[in-house]
Amino acid sequence: MSKEYADKFATDIPKTYTPRDAEDRIYSAWLNSGFFAPENLPGERKEKFVTCIAPPNITGELHMGHALELTLQDIIVRMKRMQGHRTLWLPGTDHAGIAAQNVVEKQLAKEGTNRHELGREKFLERMWQWRDQYGGAILEQLKKLGLSVDWTRTKFTMDPGYQEAVKTAFLHYYQKGWIYKGTRVINWCIRCATAVSDLEVNYVTEKGKLYFIKYGQFTIATARPETKLGDTALAVHPEDQRYKEYVGKELEIESVNNSVSAEQPAEPKKVKILVVADETVDKEFGTGIIKVTPAHDLTDFEISQRHNLASIKIIDERGRMNENAGIRYQGMKTAEAREQIIKDLEAIDLVEKIEEYEHNVGRCDRCNSVIEPLPSEQWFLKMRELAKLALEAVESSRVKIHPPRWEGPYKHWLNNVRDWNISRQLWWGHKIPIEGENDVLDTWFSSALWPLATLGWPLLRQGSGGQASKNDFEEYYPTDFITSDRSILFLWQVRMIFSGMEFTGQSPFKDVYVHATVLTKDGKRMSKSLGTGVNPLELIEKYGTDALRFGLASQATGLQDLRFGEDLLVMGRKFANKFWNIARYVLIKLPEDYTWKIKKSPQDLQSEIVSKLDGLAVNITKNITQYEFAEAANSLYKFVWHEFADKYIEESKDKNDQETYDTLAYLTVTCLKLLHPFMPFVTEEIWSKIPIPGKNLLLVENWPS
Ligand SMILES: [Zn+2]
Structure with missing residues (x-):
């Protein structure tokens, strides 16, 4: 690198990386590339890789559980995309029956009225107004996490196509005689009146x-x-x-x-x-x-x-x-x-x-x-046959639960499940499709169809689906995995599995990953109302998204709950800066006419550190595939800090030969790629400064193993 270029680089890039200056700009570059949508990805991509977001409630606010869950999901998705898969990560929101209705009812109470005075039709108008105005706020917050979801396919559980899917599912069960009206003791909320x-x-x-x-x-x-x-x-x-x-x-x-x-x-x-x-x-x-x-x-x-x-x-x-x-x-x-x-x-x-x-x-x-608990006349869905389907899906390994210790509770729950009370005495939701019926369906009845309905089931068979959804079901179903907190394993994953089995004969995903729960540093539940909650957006503002992502991933072992302290973000921010300075050093050190390569040829570079990194790349790939995020993040951290920076860079300071240059370049490029899923912003920013001819965004570069 010429003195001139080096000086320019040194003034272009300050000694510390400032996330706030880079993140929004980089996220826009990703969006403009169109690469979050599978059909726009470069190169020939035979294998698909598909996952759906666990749809947050339209009333939701970003919390640490989302930050962990979505970071881990994004790590997998980004790796798969770099590995050359036709990658689709589908986002959306849930209408959240009771929670959303409560929000608008509170507004009405302030205005001195209530839903009964307004009447059902007017009330639902108010609900939709509220949803149009505020229902997308949670998705804007999710963007701050740097998620590589395909926003062009954003779905809502009360979209017209989705309503059709819910109706189809209900009538299917009804015609089979699995839906019945009965009086049973149910849990009744006196305040919510449902x-x-x-x-x-x-x-x-x-x-x-x-x-x-x-x-x-x-x-x-x-x-x-x-x-x-x-x-x-x-x-x-x-x-x-x-x-x-x-x-x-x-x-x-x-x-x-x-x-x-x-x-x-x-x-x-x-x-x-x-x-x-x-x-x-x-x-x-x-x-x-x-x-x-x-x-x-x-x-x-x-x-x-x-x-x-x-x-x-x-x-x-x-x-x-x-x-x-x-x-x-x-x-x-x-x-x-x-x-x-x-x-x-x-x-x-x-x-x-x-x-x-x-x-x-x-x-x-x-x-x-x-x-x-009260006796009440409600609609029920018989669970006998559906529970069998969900059990069979796991027993035949059509769907695998990670970590496997969740298989026991999964089977126990299904073996003891009662018929599902699917009716709710609410107005906001999917109305039960039976003449004269006023109740709506439990919000989990529609969530149970999420991977099917978001991909266009069942409209495609009738040929009336939207442009995007028309072929999505055929092309992308079944999906590859789903992830969530353990608290909704039985509310959601189980119900998606039996719905998929019943309606398509296939599990809607191959893997269920149950991630850890984020607790406070001293092991307490995080809750806004208890004053123990932590706002991820404030942390992002202070430390940058990459620091938050890396801090969380470094603790995601899958074995125990995650005790969260800000020290994790301090560590993440230091690490982002460390890598920034490594790259800065390498860019200044390499001669002006040095030719950077995206890949090395096998006969080049056989030094110890290179083979160490190649071995590490294989292990990291395996770790991420097996949901061992902490293992992957921590081994990468150790390599970058102790092998690359402390040893190799120190030794390279007095050397100016081709092999040293090639090694520095190779280590930089390979570490950038391996780090990208964890710290997408700082890596993309560094990548943009590296003079490699014909390079694309790091987002779609080749994975190193
Ligand atoms: Zn209540």
Whole structure:
């Protein structure tokens, strides 16, 4: 390199790399190249490589879980693209039924109105307005992570084509007789006024009381004495010797007379109650005998099904005691009724003792209100055959779960799955396609079709798909892998697998990668509301995207949760600068007429450091393919820092021969390529400064192994 060029380079590029100056410019260059879309990629590409983003909710805000998940996904996608695959990474958003409806309902409340006053049609207009205005914000935030997704194919779970897919799937199940309407105990959110899925209930340990209440000669421990009014049996474990003689017998016991108004003193009354034996009763809990309230407890409901017990609903959809609770309690909120009934039972000497107690209370994932299990008429999808399909897909290795330790919980869940309550009492979502039906489908019903519907299923067969989607299903389905946090393995991946198997006979992807959960440095859950959340956008502003990506990848072992501290980003930023300075040194050191090469010929360069790097490239490729991101990132870090910089560059300072030049050039180019998936911006920026004739963007250069 001439003195002049070297000086120019030295002034062109300051000694430290400034991400803020480069990132947006580079991202625009990638977008303008069109290379995120598979059909625009250079060269002949026989093999495809396809993955879909886990669609964030339109109400979503970028958090560290996204940053980790999408960085790892992008690392794989970028490597595959450089390896010469026809690479498609499809983005989009989820309409997020209950979450999105809550946002707009809150707006309406501020305006002093509500959805019922507005009416369904007007309300849905408001929903779409909100979605058009704010629903894309999360995607703009994702761009800051440098993701190489094909934005020209962005999908939304309520696009017209997607709606068609949902309808097709529903009617398919319906015609098979797998969808039925039934009354079952479901989780009901009193505030959201809808059924919520079992997996959308957060169980939180809370302080409460355990009441020991006399039932004839027995004492029963319960945290919810107000549900006593809906008891239809007592249950014991079949092998519990203490109660064996009572099983199958009806006992006459003393209870409280609920037909006397609450203004009057409490008085006793006799009631009859059956004792049943059921395997699910825990002999060790309390006194080993439980009361069974089929209408207000999911487990009790199942006991009642097995023993043909009656079910008495005593709590209504607003969380108040109804007429079946008797005039003494009718109209009270459950908490009030609990206080009243304890007072009453104490008055007639039916309370043995009250203890402080910590128990799990189910709270709504969306609004944190207490969940009330209630019997309700809902639509259900039979899970028997679908669960078999999902089990078979994993057992036959049509789909592999990584890390494999998730296979156990996957099978366990499917072997114990209940029929899926697919109806929600909301307005925002896919309306159940049956005349006269007002409910919408659970948002996971549509998410379950994501890899199919985003690629154009089933419209293509009818020839009415959009330009992009028309051939996508044939060309790109099934996809190669999907990734997500473990918290949605059962909500999402499982359902995509059985949907794919049912509708296409194929698993929608070959691999499921369950990534780690990002925790705080001291192992706490990250949450905005708890004040333990970290905003990735602020970190990007401070350290640059590459530092964030590298810091996260360096900790992604797949074995344990990731404890996040800003030191990871300090390390990532130092590493980006280190490589920047290595490249700067090499560019200044090499003579002006030096010919840079993209590849080396095999007979060149047989030194130890070159073969070390070649071996490393093979291992890194293997690591990334097997989702061992930390291994790949850390071995690359060690090589660049300790072998390349500390040893080779130091030794090269006094040497000016061809082999030294060739080696420096080769190490620089190869490390740039290997680092690119992890640190796409700084590597692309350096690449743009290297005078290689005929080079393309680093994004599409050849992978080194
Ligand atoms: Zn709620």
